[in-house]
Amino acid sequence: MVNSFINKKSSINAEKWLLKSCIFAVLLLIFTPTSAQNAVLKRADRAYQDLAFPDAIRLYQKVLKKKFNKTAMIRLANCYRLTHNYKAAAAQYAKVVALNQIPPINYFNYAQALMNNGAYQEAEQWYQRYAKEKPGDPRGAKFAESCRNIEAFYQDSAWFQLQNYPYNSSEDDFGPAWFKNGIIFGSARGEGDIIGSRYQWNDQPFLDLYFAPVEPSGQPLGRPRLLNGKLNSRFHEAGCTVDEKNRLIYFTRNNYFHGKKGVDASGMINLKLFYAEVSVGGWKNLRGLPFNSDAYSVGHPAIDPAGEFLYFISDMPGGFGGTDIYRARRSGNSWSQPENLGPVINTPGNEMFPFIHRNGRLFFASDGLGGLGGLDIFQVSLPAKAITPPINLGSPINSAFDDFGLIKSSDQLYGFFSSNRPGGKGGDDLYHFSILQPGLKAVVIDQETQ
Known part of the structure; x- marks a missing residue:
């Protein structure tokens, strides 16, 4: 009887165990995929917030293969746009704009991708849709007008000769500045990277400053070389300017100084401006500018020919859009408070890479003033009392892609600029340009008079 009871009890316990196992297995089938998907989504969101867009793309693609997620769809489109995969961006934004109750900025981003x-x-239709949804943002109407008058941007194309800089790398090369008998520019070619660090935004090496000699005509004279001295660090350096006497260099660097990095409240490493004195064989007295901040970025410096005003960009509070152009006046070793150049130049979009020519013209890039698409290069006169409306330089300087960082020779016959247009060697490439017919008219598009 005891044995019978034991066997019966064992049988019952075995059945209970088997039942529990089956229930657990069913629960695993029900909940494990969902939990795994949520984990992947969390990883994707974290990568997106950390600006690790290649990783975010891979993870969001994985999420969207399993289920619908509106936020993931939008963020995937943004990732394609921010990594300059414009075909994939247009295809993904087409899915996004078909959804209900989406932020209107997606109409603008879709139109931009279509222009690219x-x-x-x-693209004109979607710019108009954006203008209707956001009437307070002039970009929609401006770009819709550009689309209607796109041929006007090509009227002087034959008078320019472009050459892809022969020493571009397979990575990003951009932001040239005149220095002595050559140019300094930022590059991710990684020649100074001993550790092999990669920037998670685009999976390229961190940017460093390089010097390349050029002929009096601006034609390349030799291979670029890494700037020696202490200007380059293990983080980004790019976007520089040198005064006309070649005594001071101003440059952009991540918030990293004396071996310490600074972050904002969210843990982001922003950009700061530094300057140093040019010395024999290198640089000395490296220091930061007084209007730097851990809380926001300042960068892309341009010193005027007199060495009096430093122009730069920032996303500091109180601006008109993403990044605005500011200027600060130097008096001895002191600097004035930064002055925003105002709404004629700055837009709800981004203004970047200023350059001041000897003739008093400011050249800069903007994605908020209309044009061929992406960042276009503009020029504007800077008289003492008034600023005239910026003028688009048109094709072939500008394209449907990002064009920026223009510098011009003193005689205005040649120069360099940067672009990520197709046909280059890397992401952003340097281009040399010659003007075959001086005194050309730039493109002015006005909504009322055209």
Whole structure:
């Protein structure tokens, strides 16, 4: 009887165990995929917030194969746009704009991606949609007008000769500045990177400053070399300017100084401006500018020919958009408070890479003033009392892609600029340009008079 009871009890316990095992297995089937998907989504969101867009793309693609997620769809489109995959961006934004109750900025981003792909007629419709949804943002109407008058941007194309800089790398090369008998520019070619660090935004090496000699005509004279001295660090350096006497260099660096990095409240390492004195064989007295801040970025410096005003960009509070152009006046070793150049130049978008020519003209890039698409290069006169409306330089300086960082020779016959247009060697490439017909008219598009 005891044995019978034991066997019966054992049988019952075995059945209970088997039942529990089956229930647990069913629960695993029900909940494990969902938990795994949520984990992947969390990883994707973290990568997106950390600006690790290649990783975010891979993870969001994985999430969207399993289920619908509106936020993931939008963020995937943003990732494609921010990594300059414009075909994939246009295809993904097409899915996003078909959804209900989405932020209107997606209409604008979709239109931008369509412009990048040369689909101007379709882009105009989405710019108009954005203008209707956000009437307080002038970018929608401006870009819709640009799409309607796109041929005007090509009227002087034959008078320019462009050459892809022969020493571009397979990575990013951009932001040239005149220095002695050559140019300094930022590059991710990684020649100074001993550790092999990669920037998670685009999976490229961190940017460093390089010098390349050029002929009096601006034609390349030799291979670039890494700037010696202590200007380059283990983080980003790019976007520089040198005064006309070649005594001071101003440059952009991540918030990193004396071996310490600074972060904002969210843990982000912003950009700061530094300057140093040019010395024999290197640089000395490296220091930061007084209007730097851990809380926001300042960068892309341009010193005027007199060495009096330093122009730069910032996303500091109180601006008109993403990044605005500011200037500060130097008096001895002191600097004035930064002055925003105002709404004629600055837009709800981004203004970047200023350059001041000897003739008093400011050249800069903007994605908020209309044009061929992405960042376009503009020029504007800077008289003492008034600022005239910026003028788009048109094709071939500008394209449907990002064009920026223009510098011009003193005689205005040649120069360099940066672009990520197709046909280059890397992401952003340097281009040399010659003007075959001086005194050309730039493109002015006015909504009322055209």
